[in-house]
Amino acid sequence: MNDILCLVIPCYNEEAVLPETAKRLVSKMEKMIAEDFISEDSKICFVNDGSKDHTWKIIEELHRKTPMIVGIKISRNVGHQNALMAGLKTVKEFADMVISLDADLQDDIEVLDQFVQEFKNGCEVVYGVRNSRKKDSHFKRFTAEGFYKMMSLFGCELVFNHADYRLMGKKSLEALEEYKEVNVFLRGIIPMLGFKTGSVTYGRKERFAGESKYPLKKMVAFALEGITSLSIKPIKMIISLGALFFVISICILIYILIRHFSGQTVSGWTSLAISIWAIGGLQLLAIGVVGEYIGKVYLETKNRPRYIIEKTLF
Missing domain, CATH: 3.90.550.10 (Spore Coat Polysaccharide Biosynthesis Protein SpsA; Chain A)
Known part of the structure; x- marks a missing residue:
């Protein structure tokens, strides 16, 4: 048959x-x-x-x-x-x-x-x-x-x-x-x-x-849905970015201390502005990615039917 x-x-x-x-x-x-x-x-x-x-x-x-x-x-x-x-x-x-x-x-x-x-x-x-x-x-x-x-x-x-x-x-x-x-x-x-x-x-x-x-x-939304449904790699990437920015901040701190003890305490606004925008953007990105995963966990815990x-x- x-x-x-x-x-x-x-x-x-x-x-x-x-x-x-x-x-x-x-x-x-x-x-x-x-x-x-x-x-x-x-x-x-x-x-x-x-x-x-x-x-x-x-x-x-x-x-x-x-x-x-x-x-x-x-x-x-x-x-x-x-x-x-x-x-x-x-x-x-x-x-x-x-x-x-x-x-x-x-x-x-x-x-x-x-x-x-x-x-x-x-x-x-x-x-x-x-x-x-x-x-x-x-x-x-x-x-x-x-x-x-x-x-x-x-x-x-x-x-x-x-x-x-x-x-x-x-x-x-x-x-x-x-x-x-x-x-x-x-x-x-x-x-x-x-x-x-x-x-x-x-x-x-x-x-x-x-x-x-x-x-x-819709294709972009579909791709993001697939990534966040199957992988936690975006969160791991945020951890890596956070570690990178931490290393950069240590380097900037050393640079500032060197300039301070050498008597060159006048600093420009460019590095300050770049730092604020970079760190602020990273924080917003991190909050957004983590929020996306939290939202998915929220929907999963409600256990609503996928369709009727x-x-x-x-």
């Missing part, structure tokens, strides 16, 4: 692209079923992440017309990572393997069968990895590569050029459920699971319709 595959697609204001996405995914899934590659019970699950447009109405209509398509409606917008978690946790009850992907058709769906083949070869987690960034603008390529380098610098283990296009088997999904933190960063958490992994390379396409949900501002499912279509 073939394994049941479920596709999980988080959606936020995707009314412009959703009908075409569903059409292409259904066609691909039906082809894989006809080739006896996956079970006929396989599903496509759209997760509505509190969309403000007609995304949920479209999902309901697609479900009525095509039983293969199912849906999850979250009560409010909780963000891509939490919406994805909601979908993964819901479908793992009946699926043997789950592939997560975006709704904008930038992830190449023609390689879905390669993901499944890697799973059949014994891989519990299969990463979709971009084979090139030549189509990206220079700025986009620079910021994307900078993101992975920065995450590596702060001790976060990520798969280079991998986003959230991946396959997970039931074992890895059950292991993922053991991670209870509110601040979810799946790209960093999943490599921690420790199962056998594989990869599938693909060419990322242009967005079919609509606008990107990740402008630069309002309605399901199965």
Whole structure:
């Protein structure tokens, strides 16, 4: 008996692209079923992440017309990572393997069968990895590569050029459920699971319709969320900076004493101003970083649900 595959697609204001996405995914899934590659019970699950447009109405209509398509409606917008978690946790009850992907058709769906083949070869987690960034603008390529380098610098283990296009088997999904933190960063958490992994390379396409949900501002916030969720290295860096400034202050003290005993007590305002601004800036930076971690601890201790499912279509 073939394994049941479920596709999980988080959606936020995707009314412009959703009908075409569903059409292409259904066609691909039906082809894989006809080739006896996956079970006929396989599903496509759209997760509505509190969309403000007609995304949920479209999902309901697609479900009525095509039983293969199912849906999850979250009560409010909780963000891509939490919406994805909601979908993964819901479908793992009946699926043997789950592939997560975006709704904008930038992830190449023609390689879905390669993901499944890697799973059949014994891989519990299969990463979709971009084979090139030549189509990206220079700025986009620079910021994307900078993101992975920065995450590596702060001790976060990520798969280079991998986003959230991946396959997970039931074992890895059950292991993922053991991670209870509110601040979810799946790209960093999943490599921690420790199962056998594989990869599938693909060419990322242009967005079919609509606008990107990740402008630069959100990408920066996403990177900071990942760093502070996975690493305490920023706090260690503050300790190092504090030690450096302490050594500098000792040197300045020695310099002042030498000038005092040599009778040269007139000092300029430049060194004083620089010292005040440097130390003040470091203090504000330290307070901000420590405050970010304290805020995350505060949210974790409240133990609030990451999402609330309002309605399901199965």
